[in-house]
Amino acid sequence: MRGEAAPLRRGLPRVARGEPWPPADDDALPAPTIDAMTGAPAATTAATTAAAAAATAAPVTALPPAEGSPAAARPAVGTPSGSHRRGLPRVAGAEPWPPASAGTGPTGPAVAASAVAAAAGSEAASAPAKPAPVPERPTTPERTAAPERDAARERPAAPAPTRAPNAARTAAPRARSPIIISTRAASAPSTSPAPSTSAAAPTPAGATTGIARLRHLPRPTQVVLGSLALLLVAAVAVLAVRGLTTYRVVQDFLQTYPGEYPLPDTVESGFPAWIGWQHFLNAFFIVLIIRSGWQVRTEKRPSAFWTARWAKTKRRISLNLWFHQALDVLWLLNGVVFVVLIFATGHWLRLVPSSWAVFPNAVSALIHYLTLEWPTDNGWVTYNSLQQLMYFIVVFVAAPLAALTGVRMSGIWPKRTTRLNAAYPIEVARAIHFPVMLFFVGFIIVHVALVFATGALRNLNHMYGSSDEVNWIGFGIFFASLVVMVATWIAARPLVIAPIASLFGKVTAR
Known part of the structure; x- marks a missing residue:
């Protein structure tokens, strides 16, 4: 099977800003002939290549340049006084082409081409002829394609013949610009090896701390683990x-x-009756306030909205926020009555410390308390110093902080008072309000635990029964109040809250 004429591979231009070399209009060299049965090159391949090299190596007569042009003062390529520009090698690992010896004399290109043709002819003549193997069965194009590819890979590439430069293109070469040369050199790809990154220690993309991993656990698991840690x-x-x-x-x-x-002598022992219902109302409101506040903090899409009827600017808030603020108002009213x-x-005098002792x-x-050996004080007469400090903080520090920060974040705060807003930013209120809520949660847990651990019946009688006796009256009142709080906790849903909120404003779904 004989190959068709293959076009030459075009490389870099011979002159600055010229076309790739050789020109596109030059004749293509004939492809080598390959035996269809054996895949070996035919005997005429080397001879054909040598003949083509000898034909193309003939000197070409160049047109005389015009007088006064730059080409007239510069010798043409291939003349005795000129030299060839050496380019890329024709075969891998060889010297740049054409050889240095072919750059001088009128017969330089022809001699080089003749030498190449003679070498190719001698190589073809000295190669022993291999007998073609007889196939056992008819071959198909698929079976003969593989031997042809293998033979083409093993056969050394024949050196390409040297072509004489086109006289019309090289008669008046342009002057090389150093700017163009430097630009090409700068744009050439770097041959230095890239720094290896295999030695660098890989950084895990999803590395997280232990606390971050605990956040992804289910909520019941977090509660259990937190309780175990506290214990x-x-x-x-x-x-x-x-x-x-x-x-x-x-x-x-x-x-x-x-x-x-010891307290001042003017302090009376015991607890009046109003302490009992004040204690119940305070516990009732604070539990629901904590629940509704947490719902406001965690809700993403409110189920309903509330708008005040008397407000000039129709500002909507979520139904949970309205419920939270309504409970705040009731809790503050109860606190004012208590104070x-x-x-x-x-x-x-039982709540406010009167001595540095x-x-x-x-x-x-x-x-x-920490040694589990409870203090021997009598709560009916006086609180111990730790109780007095904690009750003072709850009544006169934590409660006012919760009220002031809540008002700052609510809708009743004036929005257009620039100086007041600058003196008391809303970010400060948010940073204080949530920790105060956590303080109340911790206080309630510890307070209830100590009430039951240090004599439940007597302590509950002090709080709800206004008595120093040990009986079940105080416990019964406490249990009834606990049922009311649990029932209200369950009933505090939009279906129940919406009709109550509609009495003071407009409730809408969107």
């Missing part, structure tokens, strides 16, 4: 404090400060 911390604290009480200095401190100090009553009856006695009471 572990409490157990370690109890063991550590019990070890400290074995030291003499700690024992002397506990004897000097028993955990309470008025404690100052009217002198009960405030409250601090060391509070530390002594804390040590007693």
Whole structure:
């Protein structure tokens, strides 16, 4: 099977800003002939190549350049006074083409082409003829294609003949511009090997800390793990404090400060009846406030909205936010009544510290609690110093902070008072409001736990029954109040809240 004429591979231009070399209009060299049966090159391939090389190596007569042109003063390529521009090698690993010896003399290109043709002819003549194997069965184009490809890969590439430069193109070569040359050199791809990145330690893309992994666990699992962690911390604290009480200095401190100090003589013992219902209302409102506040914080798409009827600017808020703010108003009203009553009856002396001895006695009471040896104080007469400090913080610090930060974030805060908003930014209110809620949650948990751990019946009688006796009256009232709080917790849904909210404004689904 004989191959058709294959076009030459065009390379870099011979002159600046010229076309790729050789020109596109030059004749293509004939492809080598390959035996269809054996895949070996035919004997006439080398001879044909040599003949083509000899024919193309003949000198071409160049047209004389015009007088006064730059080409007239510059010798043409192939003349005795000129030299060829050496380009890329014709075969891999060889020297640049044409050879250095072919650059001088009128017969340089012809001699080089003759040498190449003679070498190709001698190689073809010296190669022994291989007998063609007889196939056992008829071959198909698919079966003969593989031997042809293998023979083409193993056969060395024949050197391409040297073509004489086109006289019309090389008669008046342009002057090379150093700017163009430098631009080509700068745009040439770098042959330096890229730095290896295999030695760098891989950084895991999804690396997370232990706390971040816990956030992806189910909520019940988080609650269980958190409870176990708190129990572990409490157990370690109890063991550590019990070890400290074995030291003499700690024992002397506990004897000097028993955990309470005497109150003024004007303070009456016991609890009036209004303390019981004030305590119930305070617990009722604060539990629902915490629940609704958490719903406001975590809801993504409110189920209903509420709009005030009397407001000039129709500002919509979510139904859960309205419920939260309504509970805040009721809780604040109950708190105002409580503060008025404690100052009217002198009960405030049991809540407000009146001596600096409250601090060391509070530390002594804390040590007693941590060692699980409860203080021996009588709550009907006076609180211990730790209780007094905590109740003072709840009534006179935490509650006002919750109210002030809540008002700043609510819709009743004036929006156009620039100076007031700059003095009290809403970001500060948000940063304080949520930690205050967490403080109330922690206080409720610890308070209820200590009430049941240090004598439940007697303590519940103090809180709800206004009695120092040990019976089930206070516990019954507490249980009834607990049922009311649980029922209200379950009923506090948009289906129940919406009719109540519609009495004070307009409730819409969107």
